[in-house]
Amino acid sequence: MVIFILGVRFFKNLYALYKTSLNNEYHIIENQKIVLLQETILPHSFWNTIFINKLDFENGKISTELIAHEKAHLIQKHSLDILFVAVLKIVFWFNPLLFLFEKAIKLNHEFLADEAVNRQFEEISNYQKMLLDIASDKTTVALASTINYLITKKRFVMMTKKESPITVSLKVFGVGIVFVVSLFIFSSEAVAQEVNVNSDNKTGNLYRIESVDKLPEFPGGIEEFYKFVGMNFKIPAEVGKNKIEGKTYMKFVIEKDGSLSNIMVLTDVGYGIGDEVTRVLKLSPKWIAATKDGKAVRVMYSLPIKVEPEK
Numbered sequence: 001m002v003i004f005i006l007g008v009r010f011f012k013n014l015y016a017l018y019k020t021s022l023n024n025e026y027h028i029i030e031n032q033k034i035v036l037l038q039e040t041i042l043p044h045s046f047w048n049t050i051f052i053n054k055l056d057f058e059n060g061k062i063s064t065e066l067i068a069h070e071k072a073h074l075i076q077k078h079s080l081d082i083l084f085v086a087v088l089k090i091v092f093w094f095n096p097l098l099f100l101f102e103k104a105i106k107l108n109h110e111f112l113a114d115e116a117v118n119r120q121f122e123e124i125s126n127y128q129k130m131l132l133d134i135a136s137d138k139t140t141v142a143l144a145s146t147i148n149y150l151i152t153k154k155r156f157v158m159m160t161k162k163e164s165p166i167t168v169s170l171k172v173f174g175v176g177i178v179f180v181v182s183l184f185i186f187s188s189e190a191v192a193q194e195v196n197v198n199s200d201n202k203t204g205n206l207y208r209i210e211s212v213d214k215l216p217e218f219p220g221g222i223e224e225f226y227k228f229v230g231m232n233f234k235i236p237a238e239v240g241k242n243k244i245e246g247k248t249y250m251k252f253v254i255e256k257d258g259s260l261s262n263i264m265v266l267t268d269v270g271y272g273i274g275d276e277v278t279r280v281l282k283l284s285p286k287w288i289a290a291t292k293d294g295k296a297v298r299v300m301y302s303l304p305i306k307v308e309p310e311k
Contacts, residue, residue, distance in 0.1 A: 258286030
């Protein structure tokens with residue numbers, strides 16, 4: 001539901017930008033499309049268009065530095081980054097780190113656009129004064145790059161910061177080394193599909209469930225298995241008394257002959273439920289064993305057992 005709502009808002013914002021670009025007067029200046037808006041708003045840009053206030057434009061209040069700043073965003077394709085992060089925030093809306101990620105990316109966009117302006121005009125002090133003049137304006141547009149995004153001391157320092165080519169090269173080389181080392185440390189190749197175990201006096205190759213050709217099956221299917229558990233499960237008195245409900249996750253080995261071994265409780269709701277599920281699993285009839293290459297094999301199997309109090 002959250003993804004749906006955020007997705008609708010995302011496409012609504014995209015459509016609003018498209019509609020604004022379509023329904024307002026525009027000029028082509030130096031091969032750049034500039035849309036004139038009636039709203040009192042700072043210059044901002046998206047995709048291939050710069051949006052500015054019509055009255056300010058006609059009165060000559062829009063400086064060439066402002067236009068150059070927004071044009072730098074477009075040339076460097078910053079809208080693609082913004083769209084990418086916007087999609088990530090929709091899918092992974094529960095991850096707060098994405099908001100910091102977005103903030104860092106947008107601030108880096110401003111560093112790059114500021115650098116482009118100062119390289120073109122070479123008047124850093126005048127450009128900084130212009131930014132201070134608009135710092136109090138908090139007007140923002142969703143999905144757009146806006147010139148007054150996070151006007152901070154760090155941003156001003158970056159405008160005057162100069163690094164030697166040697167320092168830059170060393171930093172790039174250092175990052176490359178860290179990346180390569182991390183790649184070797186945190187990457188591993190999964191070659192073995194089986195491991196040796198010893199459980200309930202039965203020794204043999206234990207396969208992962210995803211590596212077999214045919215999955216193990218309870219006689220009659222999984223629904224029959226849950227019926228079997230329900231018929232044999234005795235709800236502990238404390239569970240009914242305290243109206244306890246939840247899922248207990250179990251793990252066990254299905255042997256070549258279909259019997260169950262190595263029964264373990266992974267997550268227990270408590271109140272003796274895990275022990276009772278273990279007891280019931282030990283009563284289970286033999287399953288139809290998993291097969292690989294046409295032969296019966298042992299597999300590790302896990303599943304949840306849901307417990308609900310009587311209504």
